[in-house]
Amino acid sequence: MKESDLYLPLKQYLEGQGYTVKGEVQHCDVVAVRSDELPVVVELKLSFNLSILLQVVERLSLTPTVYIGIPLDTTILRTRRKHVMKLLKMLGLGLIVIDPKVGSVDTLLDPQEYKPRVVKRKQQRLLGEFSARVGDPNTGGQAMRKGLMTAYRQKVLNIGDYLMQHGASKPMVIAAALTEPKARDILYRNVYGWFEKVSRGVYELSPRGKEEIPNWLVQRHTTTDVSPDQ
Numbered sequence: 001m002k003e004s005d006l007y008l009p010l011k012q013y014l015e016g017q018g019y020t021v022k023g024e025v026q027h028c029d030v031v032a033v034r035s036d037e038l039p040v041v042v043e044l045k046l047s048f049n050l051s052i053l054l055q056v057v058e059r060l061s062l063t064p065t066v067y068i069g070i071p072l073d074t075t076i077l078r079t080r081r082k083h084v085m086k087l088l089k090m091l092g093l094g095l096i097v098i099d100p101k102v103g104s105v106d107t108l109l110d111p112q113e114y115k116p117r118v119v120k121r122k123q124q125r126l127l128g129e130f131s132a133r134v135g136d137p138n139t140g141g142q143a144m145r146k147g148l149m150t151a152y153r154q155k156v157l158n159i160g161d162y163l164m165q166h167g168a169s170k171p172m173v174i175a176a177a178l179t180e181p182k183a184r185d186i187l188y189r190n191v192y193g194w195f196e197k198v199s200r201g202v203y204e205l206s207p208r209g210k211e212e213i214p215n216w217l218v219q220r221h222t223t224t225d226v227s228p229d230q
Contacts, residue, residue: 003029003044005100006069010042013105028059030069042067042096048076048084056093065111067094072104085109137219149219156186160194160205160213168204 010030011021019032019040030042041059045052048070059066068088070077076084077097088095088109095109132151158178163169171184180186187195187203194209205213 001046001071001100003046006044006071006098009098009100009103009105010044010069010096012103014040026062028062038065039063040065040067042069044069046071046074048074053087053091057091060092064092065094066092067096067107067111069096069098072097072099072106149216153192153216155180155182156192156194157213157216159183159186160209161217163195163203163205163209164213168198168202170201171203 007023007030011023014021014030014032017034019034021030021032023030025031028041029044030040032040032042034040039062041056041063043052043056043059043066045068048068052068056066056068074097085095085108089112092111092113093109094107094111096105096107098105129151133149134151134154137149137154158180159174162174162178171187174187175181175183187197190196192209192212194206194213195203196206196209198204
C-alpha cells in the first residue's frame with residue numbers, strides 16, 4: 001500500500017460533503033475548501049508516529065482544521081487507540097481512517113480546543129505520596145517500577161527494621177515505638193510476605209523478610225536528595 005492509495009477514497013468522501021478537494025497543495029497532502037469556511041488539511045500516512053505528528057502540528061499555522069489520515073488497520077489503533085485519541089485531542093488535531101480496499105472513510109475525531117481536566121483524586125494521591133515519602137530514594141527514569149521505594153514500602157521497612165532489632169513484638173508496641181498508627185494493618189496485610197504471626201497478636205520476620213529486608217534497608221538510606229535537612 002502507498003500513501004497515494006488513501007487519496008481517492010478520501011477525496012470522494014470530502015466531495016460528498018460539499019468540499020472541493022485538491023492534492024499536494026503547498027506541501028499539504030490534501031486540501032479541501034467549502035464555501036467561505038476555513039480550509040481543511042489532511043496529511044496522509046501509512047503509520048502513526050512522531051514524524052506525522054510534527055508535520056501536522058506545523059500545518060496548524062495554516063488552519064485549525066487539520067487531520068491525520070491513516071489506514072483503518074493501523075496497528076497502533078488496535079493497541080493504543082485510547083492514548084492516540086487523547087494525544088490528538090490535546091494537540092487540537094483530527095483523525096480520519098481510510099480503507100482503500102473497499103473505499104470506506106470514517107472520521108474518528110474532529111479538531112477541537114482541548115481543555116485538560118485535572119482529576120482531583122489522582123492529584124491528591126500524587127501529592128500524598130510525595131509528602132509521605134522520606135527523602136528521595138529513587139532515581140527518576142529508572143526502568144524497574146516494581147523496585148521503587150514508595151512511602152508505603154518505607155513504612156513496612158520501618159516495622160521490619162524494628163523486628164530485626166527487637167524480635168517478635170505486638171503491633172501496639174511497634175505502633176507506639178515508631179509512631180505508626182497503621183502498624184497493625186501493615187502486619188496483618190503482609191503485602192510483601194515479610195512478616196508472620198507466631199502467636200496471638202505477636203509478629204516476627206518471616207524467612208523471606210530476613211532475607212530481603214536488609215537489602216531494602218540499604219536502598220532506603222540511599223538518596224539522590226542533597227538537601228541538608230534530609
